[in-house]
Amino acid sequence: MNYSNPRYQNQGIHVLATIFTVENGVFKVLLINRKNEPYKNMWSLVGGAVYCDERVEDALRREVKEKTGIENISFRHFGIYSRPDRAPKFRMLGLGYIAVVDHQEVTFLRETTQTNNAEWFDIKKLPPLAFDHEEIVADAIEFLKANINDGEILKELFPQYFTLPELHKAYECILDRKLDRRNFRKKLLKDGIIEDTGLMSRTQKVKSSKLYQFAKLSK
Amino acid sequence: MNYSNPRYQNQGIHVLATIFTVENGVFKVLLINRKNEPYKNMWSLVGGAVYCDERVEDALRREVKEKTGIENISFRHFGIYSRPDRAPKFRMLGLGYIAVVDHQEVTFLRETTQTNNAEWFDIKKLPPLAFDHEEIVADAIEFLKANINDGEILKELFPQYFTLPELHKAYECILDRKLDRRNFRKKLLKDGIIEDTGLMSRTQKVKSSKLYQFAKLSK
DNA sequence: GCAAAAGTGTTTTCGATACACCCATGC
DNA sequence: GCATGGGTGTATCGAAAACACTTTTGC
Numbered sequence: 219m220n221y222s223n224p225r226y227q228n229q230g231i232h233v234l235a236t237i238f239t240v241e242n243g244v245f246k247v248l249l250i251n252r253k254n255e256p257y258k259n260m261w262s263l264v265g266g267a268v269y270c271d272e273r274v275e276d277a278l279r280r281e282v283k284e285k286t287g288i289e290n291i292s293f294r295h296f297g298i299y300s301r302p303d304r305a306p307k308f309r310m311l312g313l314g315y316i317a318v319v320d321h322q323e324v325t326f327l328r329e330t331t332q333t334n335n336a337e338w339f340d341i342k343k344l345p346p347l348a349f350d351h352e353e354i355v356a357d358a359i360e361f362l363k364a365n366i367n368d369g370e371i372l373k374e375l376f377p378q379y380f381t382l383p384e385l386h387k388a389y390e391c392i393l394d395r396k397l398d399r400r401n402f403r404k405k406l407l408k409d410g411i412i413e414d415t416g417l418m419s420r421t422q423k424v425k426s427s428k429l430y431q432f433a434k435l436s437k
Numbered sequence: 438m439n440y441s442n443p444r445y446q447n448q449g450i451h452v453l454a455t456i457f458t459v460e461n462g463v464f465k466v467l468l469i470n471r472k473n474e475p476y477k478n479m480w481s482l483v484g485g486a487v488y489c490d491e492r493v494e495d496a497l498r499r500e501v502k503e504k505t506g507i508e509n510i511s512f513r514h515f516g517i518y519s520r521p522d523r524a525p526k527f528r529m530l531g532l533g534y535i536a537v538v539d540h541q542e543v544t545f546l547r548e549t550t551q552t553n554n555a556e557w558f559d560i561k562k563l564p565p566l567a568f569d570h571e572e573i574v575a576d577a578i579e580f581l582k583a584n585i586n587d588g589e590i591l592k593e594l595f596p597q598y599f600t601l602p603e604l605h606k607a608y609e610c611i612l613d614r615k616l617d618r619r620n621f622r623k624k625l626l627k628d629g630i631i632e633d634t635g636l637m638s639r640t641q642k643v644k645s646s647k648l649y650q651f652a653k654l655s656k
Numbered sequence: 657g658c659a660a661a662a663g664t665g666t667t668t669t670c671g672a673t674a675c676a677c678c679c680a681t682g683c
Numbered sequence: 684g685c686a687t688g689g690g691t692g693t694a695t696c697g698a699a700a701a702c703a704c705t706t707t708t709g710c
Contacts, residue, residue, distance in 0.1 A: 226449050229489040231530055270448040270528040274519040295517060298532065300493040309489040311450055311530070313517065383689070400691070401673065408671090424688045425680045602662070619664075620700065627698090643661045644707045 229309040233278045234265040234351070235293065236314065236358035237286065238392075239321040239338060240375065245391040246338040247355060248324065249347070250285065253334050256306050257348030261339070263355070267310070278315055285336065287325035291374045293317045296361035297354065304350050312350070316358045318375045318392075363393055369411045373432045381419050381427040385412070448528040452497045453484040453570070454512065455533065455577035456505065457611075458540040458557060459594065464610040465557040466574055467543065468566070469504065472553050475525050476567030480558070482574070486529070497534055504555065506544035510593045512536045515580035516573065523569050531569070535577045537611075538593045582612055588630045592651045600638050600646040604631070 237248040249261040264285050268277035275293070283289055299312030326336045339345070341359060344352070365371055366389065375388060386402050406412045410433050417429040456467040468480040483504050487496035494512070502508050518531030545555045558564070560578060563571070584590055585608065594607060605621050625631045629652050636648040 225488045225490070226486050227446070227489065229448075229450065229487075230445050231448065231450070267445050268448075268519075268530075269444045270446065271444070271521045273521065274517060274530070298493060298514060300487075302490045302492065311487075311493070381689090398674070399689085400675085403690085405672080424682065424686090425690085427689060600662090617700070617702085618662085619702085622663090623665095624699080643659090643709065644663085646662060 229311065231268040231274065231277075232265055232305070232310040232312045233268060233274060233281060234263045234299075234312050234314050234354055235278060235282050236263055236316045236355055237282070237288075237324075238316070238318045238341075238358075238362065239324075240318075240388040240391045241321045241338060243387060243391055244340050245342075245394075246321070247341050247344070247358075248286065248326075248336065249339050249345075250336040251334040252348060253330075253332055259334070260348040261345045262348035263351045264336075265312075274313060282317075285326055285330070285333070288319055288323055291317050291319055292370060294361075294365070294371060297357045299350055299354060301350070312354070314354050314358060316362060316371070318362070318372050320375055320377060322377075323374075366392060367409070367411075369409065369433075378431055379415060379417060379419075379429040380431075382406075382412075382430055383427055385430070448530065450487040450493065450496075451484055451524070451529040451531045452487060452493060452500060453482045453518075453531050453533050453573055454497060454501050455482060455535045455574055456501070456507075456543075457535070457537045457560075457577075457581065458543075459537075459607040459610050460540045460557060462606060462610055463559050464561075464613075465540070466560050466563070466577075467505065467555065468558050468564075469555045470553040471567060472549075472551055478553070479567040480564045481567035482570045483555075484531075493532060501536075504545055504549070504552070507538055507542055510536050510538055511589060513580075513584070513590060516576045518569055518573060520569065531573070533573050533577060535581060535590075536593065537581070537591050539595055541596075542593075585611060586628075586630075588628065588652075598634060598636060598638075598648040598650055601625075601631075601649055602646055604649070 239246050239248070248264060250264055251261055252258055264282060266277065266281040268274055272280075278293055279289070293315040294317075295313065296316050297314035299314065302309050304310065304312060321338060327333070328335055341355070344355065346352070347355065362371065372388070376384065382403055385406075386397065386399060389402065390397055412430040413433050415429045415431050419427045419429055458465050458467070467483060469483055470480055471477055483501060485496065485500040487493055491499075497512055498508070512534040513536075514532065515535050516533035518533065521528050523529065523531060540557060547554055560574070563574065565571070566574065581590065591607070595603065601622055604625075605616065605618060608621065609616055631649040632652050634648045634650050637645045638648055639645065
C-alpha cells in the first residue's frame with residue numbers, strides 16, 4: 219500500500235455512542251446540543267474521533283467519560299456508517315456503539331467548549347438530529363430490542379440491586395410491548411441473568427418487593 | 438474537530454474478506470501469499486484499503502473482484518480490529534467481513550503484482566498468517582457457526598440447484614458436528630430457507646436425489 | 657441379495673406462552 | 684374491606700431432538 223496516496227488519506231474514524239436509559243417509565247436517549255459548525259445548535263449523539271494511537275473501545279470510553287462522567291460501562295457495537303459524505307470536508311467512518319445506563323450516574327456538564335447542553339430525550343419525541351444520527355439511533359434501538367435478552371446489555375441500567383417489577387417495566391418500555399410478569403420472572407431466573415439477593419426493598423410501596431441483582435457471569 | 442491534528446490523521450481503513458468454501462467435504466478459507474513487505478511471503482486474508490471516497494461495502498466488492506473474480510455475493514460484517522499496532526507504520530482499522538462461496542466460481546489470478554499465489558486452505562491446517570489474521574479467521578468461523586441458519590449466508594455456496602445431502606454435508610463440515618438428516622430437511626423446509634424444484638439430480642450416484650434451491654426471500 | 661445412499665414419519669422433550677389465584681399494605 | 688401491587692404455579696402449544704424403516708441402484 220502506498221501510504222502517501224491521498225485517496226488513502228484524509229479519512230478518520232468516528233465513534234458514536236447511543237446511550238439509553240429508562241426514566242420514569244420512558245425510554246430515552248442521551249443527546250448533546252452542538253455549539254459549533256457543522257450542524258451548529260442541532261442535537262447529535264455523543265461521540266468523537268478516534269486518535270490514530272488508540273483502540274476504538276478506548277476512544278469510546280474517553281469520549282463518554284468526558285461528556286457524561288460515566289465510566290466502566292460496557293458498550294456493544296451494532297453498526298458501521300460509511301457513506302463518504304456523511305460528514306462534511308473529511309471522510310469519517312462511523313462506528314455505532316450502544317449502552318444502557320442508570321440515568322442517575324450521568325453527571326455530564328451542561329455546557330462545555332463544544333456543547334451547549336445535554337439532555338435525555340424520549341425516543342418517541344426526538345428532535346431532528348445532526349449528520350446521519352437519526353438512522354443510527356433507529357439502528358441502535360432495533361439492535362437493543364433484538365439483543366435485550368443477551369444478559370449483559372442492561373447490566374448498568376440499575377444500581378446493584380433492583381426489584382423485578384422495575385426490570386419488568388424497563389423491558390416493556392424498551393420493547394414497546396407488554397410482557398407477562400410471571401413468564402418474565404421465570405425466564406430471567408432460569409437463564410441465570412438475575413439472581414435473588416434475599417433482600418427486600420424498603421420503599422413505601424403498597425407491598426415491598428424482593429431485590430435482585432444481575433448474575434456475575436450470565437450463560 | 439481539528440482536521441489537521443496529526444493525531445486524527447495517519448490512519449486508514451482496511452477491509453478483510455474471510456472467504457470460505459466447502460470442497461470435497463473440507464471446510465476451507467481463501468488465502469493469498471504476499472509478494473511484498475510487510476509479511477513478505479506469508480499468507481494473509483484477501484483485503485485492502487478503503488478509499489476515502491467510497492463506502493466500505495464498495496471497497497470490499499472491489500478488492501474481492503480484483504483478487505478472486507467473484508462478483509455479486511453478499512458479505513456480512515462480523516468484527517472490528519483496532520489495535521493501533523496491528524499494521525506497521527500506519528494505523529489501519531480492520532473491518533472483518535465474511536462470505537461463503539462456490540469454489541468453482543473463484544477465478545483469481547495465481548500471480549499478480551501484489552500476490553505470489555492464492556489458495557484454499559483447510560481451516561484445520563492453516564499456515565501462520567500475516568498481521569492479526571489468525572484471530573480474524575477464528576472470529577469469522579465462530580460467527581459463521583452462530584449464523585449459519587440465518588438463511589442468507591450460504592446462498593452462494595452452490596450453483597442454483599443442489600441436493601439436500603450436499604447441503605447437509607456442508608453444514609456438518611462447517612459446524613464440525615453431525616446433524617440428523619431428517620430434522621435437517623424438515624427445519625430448512627419449514628423455515629422456508631430452501632424449496633423443492635421438482636427436479637432430480639442426474640449424477641451416477643447409487644440413488645438420485647431431489648434438487649433444491651434457496652428460496653428467493655427467506656424470513 | 658446386499659451394501660450404500662436417499663427418502664419419509666412418529667414420539668418425546670423442552671422452552672415459550674397463556675392464564676388465575678393468594679398475599680401484604682395503605683386508605 | 685377493598686383497591687393496588689407483588690408473589691407464585693399449572694396447562695397448553697409448538698419447536699427441537701431422538702429415533703427406524705422403506706426405496707433405489709450398482710455390484
